[in-house]
Amino acid sequence: MNLRCRSILLLVAVLAGYSNVYAQQQSASVPRKKSSAIPARKANEKPAPAKPAAEQPSPADKLVNCEKLNESLISELIFDATNRERRRAGLPEFQASGQLRQSAVGHSADMAKRNYFSHQTKGFILNGPFSDRIQATGLRATKMAENIAMLSPVEKMLLVGASSTWFGGTKGGQLVSEDCRTYRQLADEALKMWMNSPGHRRNILDGSLNSLGVGCALGWRDGIPYVYMTQNFARVP
Template sequence: MHPQPTAAVAITPAGGGADAYNRQLGDGPVPEDLRDLFAAVQQAGRSAGSGAPRWDERLHAVATDLAAVVPEGQVLPYRAVEFALHHRGIIEPTPHLVVVWMERDNIVSLTAHVAERLGRLMQGEGYTRAAIGTARRQGKTAVVVALQSSHIETQPIPRTARTGATVPIRGRVLAPFAQPEVLVARADGTVETIKTRVNKDGSFASSIVCGPPAGEIRLEVSAVAENGASVLANFPIWCGVKPPRELRLAGARRDGVDPEMIESQLIQLINTARRRAGLPELALDRETAAVARRYSEEMARTDQVAHVSSESGAADDRLRRAGVRRGLVQENLARASSAEEAHDGLMNSPGHRANILSAQATHVGVGVAYAKDSGDLLVTELFTRVPPTVDRAAARDSIAETIRRGRALRLDAALVRLAQSNAEELAAGAPRDRVAAEMERALNEMAGKYKRLRTVILALSDTRDFATRNLPQDAATDFGVGVAQGEHRDLGRGAIFVVVLLGQRA
């Protein structure tokens, strides 16, 4: 099964929308005409072993908004669903939608049909909220069942604030999640991690300044569980401007069915975003692309989209098992109906956006597979760094300057020569213990000049990763630096070997 085309949509939800996220939670009575159908939804959850989801009034409004515009035989764009969620004050990621078209209002037939579809869908998913929306459309009834997981609670967060205002972000992540992190994508596209106080019970507190400039900022709260980090909330705040009341989207063309074509399209979208941000394009990394493709195929087979798999581990594990060594590995995962939708969703997530616009990444590998039942695209993007050839003298001077900025040390020519010689041996593949022994003999010959000598050996993928905190903080007067490039067992080709010698004069 392959993805359906994404429809053109114009959505104008009824009412003025929420003034804040989570101002009012969604508990409320189930409409009488939907009670039997919702009971079937809850029974499907219990039968699947994931528990009965509770009715969510806000999600009901979202499902009703979407039932009024969903086109028969086509997929609702991700941005339309997201727009409806935020309009109603919901911060959790996009829900799973089941869309059914009925020729006539036959609740018995509808309930049986939906129950059959949900029985497969809810296996092991653990949806905590659900709602149903309906709309009469050209002699038929469109029914939208929305299923959503929620593992976060927050105090009300305004959807709009004046430019320059401080907006508090306070909440709690729920089991099995811990270690919440708050990120923001600014109106200018930059991404930053917000300083956040985190307590043992999962509660957290932070704040963000709403611009300048005026416009939309995007917040994300992620947390960690057994299967890795997950996005628990993703939502915009409008600084100095009002949130939009309607959304109009043109339909997206149907992607080619060849996964390689879609992978190429995603790389083009990534590099277009990087060019717009003033960043160099990423080169194709065929070795990591093969690993990415295999993981997308695994996700299709297991129907699990997670950064950590019980079968293949994390991205680092998958690369290592394939014999691929990289100093930097950042992973994006997506489930979508098209390449454009996958890319838009990732760019709207501050954490994933930061990976796409990483200044350290030099290469990317993308893998795509089709989900078995829905035909959705399952996307894996691996951003890596293959260090370019460095100018050894320039790199050595840069590191020496970093050391001098942090400490009042004198560069010693003899220590520089010895450090450079040993860096070159390490880069050529000489065993580290042999190099250390040779260095110790050479340093012993300097014992009359120095009463103490220390050696620091580092392997880096970028000289910008060097920091003086890597050095011993005891007394030293002189230093020398050596830099060379070669193969490293963990960082792979082009690794940068740095040797720093620190001496305390006698």
């Protein structure tokens, strides 16, 4: 078969959808000199090592999903970041308390559901101070404290089609978010806010407190996503 016929057959293969075959054989239509041939691999020659697969980001370094919050992950990261501040101050780390976490999760969820921000839980039957809510879990503590925060996982945002585009003033607009925080960034930002506030910092670095529970919940206010965060501290004998 001459070179012209071979080229026509290759063109037909391309038109029939065999573009990969054509690409692989394209250079074969031109005769090569023997000196340019690639030598075969020797029997005892080891193949080149495969390239390592790209490392997948850890869950903590993934962007926060504004539709479905990984509550246990963000709470764990806040707990760890809090103990990091304790270590820096030369204080013993907080011990995890399931009862304090129960109180914290319930309060964050209630704030998100009822769209408020307060230490008093509106959905709690007693509607009293946070200490009543903690004691209702059955925990017996000699001292209790609480930190709360409300932080958006979106650093920059654009509101489209809203009656007002200033932060927190939209009605019926579409949220277009940019530069979302990762779970780790969100937890670190919460700790930064608390540590820059004397009262919240005092609770975190109170050496007489030894137990901590963290709970978070996702809520929306005026079309903006927020993560409600609660830290419940206690001294448990």
